Amino acid sequence: MFKKLLIANRGEIAVRIVRACREMGVSPVAVYSSADQSALHVRLADEAIHIGPAPSSESYLVIEKIIAAAKRTGAEAIHPGYGFLSENAEFALAVESAGLTLIGPPASAMKIMGSKTSARRAAIEAGAPVVPGTTQPLASVEEAEALAATTGYPVMLKAAAGGGGRGMRLVRSPAEIASAFSLARSEAEASFKDSSVYIEKYIERPRHIEIQLIGDREGDFVYLGERECSLQRRHQKVVEECPSPVVDEEMRRRVGESAVRVARAAGYVNAGTVEFLVDREKNFYFLEMNTRLQVEHPITELVTGRDLVHEQIRVAAGERLSFSQDDIIMRGAAIECRIYAEDPQNDFLPSPGLIKRLSMPSGPGVRIDSGIYEGWKVPLDYDSLLAKLCVWAETREAAINRLARALDECAIEGIQTTLEFFRAVSRDREFRLGNFDTGFIDRFLADGMKTDNPEGEDDRDAQLSDIAAIAAVLHAKERAAKLDLSSAQAVESRWKLYGRISQRR
Amino acid sequence: MFKKLLIANRGEIAVRIVRACREMGVSPVAVYSSADQSALHVRLADEAIHIGPAPSSESYLVIEKIIAAAKRTGAEAIHPGYGFLSENAEFALAVESAGLTLIGPPASAMKIMGSKTSARRAAIEAGAPVVPGTTQPLASVEEAEALAATTGYPVMLKAAAGGGGRGMRLVRSPAEIASAFSLARSEAEASFKDSSVYIEKYIERPRHIEIQLIGDREGDFVYLGERECSLQRRHQKVVEECPSPVVDEEMRRRVGESAVRVARAAGYVNAGTVEFLVDREKNFYFLEMNTRLQVEHPITELVTGRDLVHEQIRVAAGERLSFSQDDIIMRGAAIECRIYAEDPQNDFLPSPGLIKRLSMPSGPGVRIDSGIYEGWKVPLDYDSLLAKLCVWAETREAAINRLARALDECAIEGIQTTLEFFRAVSRDREFRLGNFDTGFIDRFLADGMKTDNPEGEDDRDAQLSDIAAIAAVLHAKERAAKLDLSSAQAVESRWKLYGRISQRR
């Protein structure tokens, strides 16, 4: 086992890895930018190396600085967390050339999964179902028509060089395809200076699930069930659960085995996640593979009872997997809420700043992975994830009830967060029924985050709002009084001080 | 299901029950003494009733006040927690006569288990092994000799009216028994004005385990494995774990079934715990039954994945058990530390007072059940349990490592707590090996809580102690500076205030 491990990350995930190190008797080394010197991950580490100014392009993303920090402290391994350099094949190679161990897959596997085209090819070769269509550019509108006829309508035309929704056209019938094709092409040309367009079957109201897996260096793989990640806002996950409400034992086995085949085909090692779209008929399609630890890994840990970060470190140190496929038993249900520093009342605008007060829930079935503390000034330089609130309970319904309870105990004062938004989601009828797809949150927000009030709630609302107004007035008075009082007291204590000094003389 | 439930308790267990209520859609009602008006369990409740001055004999122990509070708020059920009225059969009867439901066993079962003699009789009738001997007074030294010969030496002579170790004599051989008998008798006479003495086999270096069980009103019972409770100080449990390091699947089944037979014989309903002594040969002997929820129930919840408080409430509401014996699967290992307001450096003297700062651990596998908050003044009127730190991990070893990690993250400033003591226990070699009995803690304390330093640690110690001294000096300076500064600032702001006032004029 490693004696010392460098964590090339910040925030809650760096804290998560520090904790795993402590639990394994490995000394954790932190790196930090100038914005993060007093960050929680630094506070909890044994050693900490400054790697540059606040912008991540000059600190957390600079490969040479990370390697140098590892060399300087004598760390033998590097855990990249998620984001930053975690899926950078060049970084993986640099770590290897420096004679260090990366807690992650080999660069070759990262490369295969790093490009849409090669990942899709690998998935097809491994026999995993992919969204029907082609990633090759369409030569003509006739080819588009022919392919659309084969896959069946609706289809999606996508710019090959695309991203962010530009150069995309949904086509619901053969009548629309010719004009859509030329529109998509010209939009692609305008946006990316590349008019190539390809065609894919359009999955209506899809769900988004992903399989967690881990493999050791001897080529053994185990999948640890799926996570449901359909609750997204602008393609960013906000609520995840494990297991998915639509996946049964048999489907789990099929999707899981599919995921393992894809990973094996890519020569994958260590923890990774294979994402799938699921249509209304529960057909699943390979989407992509994330070649790193995921933000939402804790819900898999809660349900399977396995510690993914411990296992990652063990596998990277050359140990065999400590469990086999038969050892993976799903128990109960877990849900994660990503607490972002964003204002749900104001179009989710970022809200960095000082955390004046912090109150986190605890008790049965609650797990908090946090990168913040009371008095910490959340910097504006990095992404807005503050902490993750995860709950576990015997059933999905019990987990949702527990989530609502835990959210009510939770308060982050000083900045705006998504807590309020989650309180509304946890009480939403459709969410509680498990009836949702990747469009749920946009629809939910368009409806004004309204939850149905049980009867008699209107009276309670009026009273609550009166009590809230009274509290606001009390607080306004208190603040004003404190200002006066503190000055008065201080003058008095100043007198005392002078008094004491003169006595001493 | 109940709409409203009154919690006849305080501290962490009241908070635990409030949380269960919230998760089940039941409105929680708190009661509080004058010392507890701003206690955490009050803060989290929907309604709160004042039931008298600080002494529990005038508040939490007054049956009429509890019943009146339930009546006044319209609560349909009462959860007594542990301690206070939880094992009081008179209270159980009063609740029943008031037309309310007690979350607990019927008064009849409490009565049977409330007396040593009737509990032992019930256990014998149910076929559970008991410590060989008799609870009947010995008529003569000859009878004592005869019985000792049957059970085998060593034996213990105990005052029938006894308690607190008085009137107890350990007899290791036939030669000692005559004088021990007369000494025990006269000590019993002096202490309790009752010279009756009985005989019991003395279990050397016993372990203390207990079976958690729960039964519904239809007479179905399920046992939820055992807890190891050997780590005691002055007969007070301080560290518990689940499962016990010495119990295997087969022994668990035997002890569990024994426990269920005892409960069934007593006409038991709801959650209860049957305690056993285990000798070096793994023979187990019925000790007593606790007819209530135990302090240490969370570790069973962590390992079995069942929520005992939810199940208690469901069963009390007339529902059938939501799981069967086959559903109970033990997964991994859990440990609980009871954080007491006591000073381990000073003979565990109580340490009530103001909690100036509070920092609780979180992350994977950590559960905190706490009754305190930063700014809370721990009253001197009640027992010293502040919070429970529980950890869960895949194996016992991993759980101990996690415990050490979590304890290191934990800080309670302002009062003395047992945290430091647990840090030493978690690093103790014998504890880590699982080699202990009920005498472990006394021996550990007698050795000065010393843990073996790994090599090279002495240098680290010297450096750490220097750094600690520097921190102390920095803090001393800062405090002194703050005193000066705050006066200076205040005078300045006073000036500004005057300035503003005069400008307005």
Add this chain to the structure above:
Amino acid sequence: MKYEAEIDGRQISIELERRDRSVSAMVDGRRYELEVLCPERGLYLIFAGERVYEARAWSAESDLFTVKLRDRVFSARVIDRKHRRSVADHSDEGRQQLTAPMPGKVVRLLREQGDEVEAGQGVVVVEAMKMQNEIKSTKAGRIVEIRVAAGDTVNANQVLAVVE
């Protein structure tokens, strides 16, 4: 003492008397006799008969408060009658101040001083936490002043530009 407040957009008047722990309040004619403790800074434990409410209150701006009650979060503005006018002043007749809705960094300027802008046209781009935000003019006019440059760090509510 009388206060005007606005809570979640609703205007109310509050009369409030406090003697130690006892608070008598009249909210739009509804009377409350309360006992109030303050176990933590900004935390009010409010007893109303049998009911108990834990209210957390904090403020971002001087007269704007956030109040959390269990599962509900309220925005409350407590209005001092004397200053009412000055608070209302905020949006001037002819001039429009473009302010940063969040702390961040000015990434680039989309217009220059002296430019004419349409309503809804972006003037400055501010970035924070990897999200970019176009600060738009809400009305047509001329940019009379730009107070920031690319690269500047700005606070929430800081004036970035003035449109007339």
Add this chain to the structure above:
Amino acid sequence: MKYEAEIDGRQISIELERRDRSVSAMVDGRRYELEVLCPERGLYLIFAGERVYEARAWSAESDLFTVKLRDRVFSARVIDRKHRRSVADHSDEGRQQLTAPMPGKVVRLLREQGDEVEAGQGVVVVEAMKMQNEIKSTKAGRIVEIRVAAGDTVNANQVLAVVE
């Protein structure tokens, strides 16, 4: 600045200079060049080369500090040279003050004023948190004063009785 300190019973001398975040310290001849941040009240984040230490410091009495460093808790007394004598004063030659080791309630008096006591004999019983504690005289003598009565609430270190 020079300080005398006692840490876990060990006497040390500390010379310490602080300029903003930079702290130079000499502890019994060992030199430390440190960078120190204070992210929370009483919490010192100390950088020593590559190493980082999170130290929490708090005090019960004015010159007695508790310092927690990860898994270790230290007791430190920072001694102001001028006051050294007065601190040492604590235990008088002939007189012995019996003090409460903890806050609590006086349950009963075991002796009366004027009684002779042996060393180790109990004088007052104080209860807190359901635990009773006999406060014993450490030497033989006569109880010249009892300052509390049964039922009184006492603070830690409060003088309960005086034995001469």
